[in-house]
Amino acid sequence: xxxxxxxxxxxxxxxxxxxxxxxxxxxxxxxxxxxxxxxxxxxxxxxxxxxxxxxxxxxxxxxxxxxxxxxxxxxxxxxxxxxxxxxxxxxxxxxxxxxxxxxxxxxxxxxxxxxxxxxxxxxxxxxxxxxxxxxxxxxxxxxxxxxxxxxxxxxxxxxxxxxxxxxxxxxxxxxxxxxxxxxxxxxxxxxxxxxxxxxxxxxxxxxxxxxxxxxxxxxxxxxxxxxxxxxxxxxxxxxxxxxxxxxxxxxxxxxxxxxxxxxxxxxxxxxxxxxxxxxxxxxxxxxxxxxxxxxxxxxxxxxxxxxxxxxxxxxxxxxxxxxxxxxxxxxxxxxxxxxx
Ligand code: DAH
Numbered sequence: 001x002x003x004x005x006x007x008x009x010x011x012x013x014x015x016x017x018x019x020x021x022x023x024x025x026x027x028x029x030x031x032x033x034x035x036x037x038x039x040x041x042x043x044x045x046x047x048x049x050x051x052x053x054x055x056x057x058x059x060x061x062x063x064x065x066x067x068x069x070x071x072x073x074x075x076x077x078x079x080x081x082x083x084x085x086x087x088x089x090x091x092x093x094x095x096x097x098x099x100x101x102x103x104x105x106x107x108x109x110x111x112x113x114x115x116x117x118x119x120x121x122x123x124x125x126x127x128x129x130x131x132x133x134x135x136x137x138x139x140x141x142x143x144x145x146x147x148x149x150x151x152x153x154x155x156x157x158x159x160x161x162x163x164x165x166x167x168x169x170x171x172x173x174x175x176x177x178x179x180x181x182x183x184x185x186x187x188x189x190x191x192x193x194x195x196x197x198x199x200x201x202x203x204x205x206x207x208x209x210x211x212x213x214x215x216x217x218x219x220x221x222x223x224x225x226x227x228x229x230x231x232x233x234x235x236x237x238x239x240x241x242x243x244x245x246x247x248x249x250x251x252x253x254x255x256x257x258x259x260x261x262x263x264x265x266x267x268x269x270x271x272x273x274x275x276x277x278x279x280x281x282x283x284x285x286x287x288x289x290x291x292x293x294x295x296x297x298x299x300x301x302x303x304x305x306x307x308x309x310x311x312x313x314x315x316x317x318x319x320x321x322x323x324x325x326x327x328x329x330x331x332x333x334x335x336x337x338x339x340x
Pocket of ligand 1: 170310
């Protein structure tokens with residue numbers, strides 16, 4: 001009776017072990033058969049009910065079945081462990097003889113690329129490329145540009161002031177004065193660089209951005225010269241003839257001063273969201289250098305004249321590539337940067 005039950009239990013448990021399809025399945029079989037309340041525990045409880053003469057043989061059989069099942073379980077568990085290890089070894093296998101992938105080559109920031117392109121163009125037209133300090137004096141940033149202490153233009157530019165009385169330059173125009181001092185007339189210069197404004201930041205305002213200042217001083221400089229160089233610049237940047245217009249604009253360091261508008265490149269002047277349906281986009285303030293500024297630069301305005309312009313490099317990059325959020329430039333986000 002008990003013998004038959006044990007034999008049947010042994011067969012069904014072995015079948016269960018064989019059929020277990022996962023370590024979890026196997027564990028379930030183990031608990032069912034060998035667990036504290038499992039089938040074998042049940043059988044050993046029933047031992048008390050059989051005649052004492054048969055007990056020794058029955059006990060031996062019980063142990064033998066238990067041992068056989070434990071062995072079968074262990075063997076299968078070992079199989080799982082081995083399979084797992086093999087899978088890991090396969091997955092984590094490394095060919096040490098392969099050449100290392102190496103660091104991914106970097107690339108120039110898109111503003112740098114645009115700056116170099118414009119520098120090359122102006123150098124080919126005889127312009128010098130000048131640099132100026134980012135921490136600037138009040139004199140070069142304002143006074144020498146004909147912006148007196150009480151002039152509203154000083155407040156218009158939200159300035160980062162240092163405790164020393166210096167400031168972070170709010171534009172690249174101070175390099176005009178430094179350039180005149182250094183080169184003397186006649187001169188042609190550009191000055192690309194980083195500028196700072198104490199702005200609250202949003203998609204179209206940044207505290208840090210890039211401008212490119214330009215200046216030419218010679219005899220008899222007129223608006224025609226200014227327009228010629230501006231149109232050449234735009235043709236080279238946008239690879240087509242740009243339609244431009246000049247509107248009067250006020251900047252204390254030029255007289256007359258202009259805003260140079262360009263026919264919207266997105267809609268070709270028909271009107272779209274970028275140009276706010278006007279067909280025109282404000283691109284570059286410019287003008288003829290104010291006699292006071294020439295004087296500050298040590299140049300006699302009776303003898304010499306000049307034009308100057310301030311190109312927003314960051315703005316230009318946004319227009320050229322249709323970038324609608326200025327914060328991307330300083331984000332350091334490689335997904336953005338790798339596109340250029
Ligand atoms: N410095 C001016 C600004 O950042 C831009 C500017 C206007 C530059 C007129 C010029 C100019 O050279 O002639 O707002």
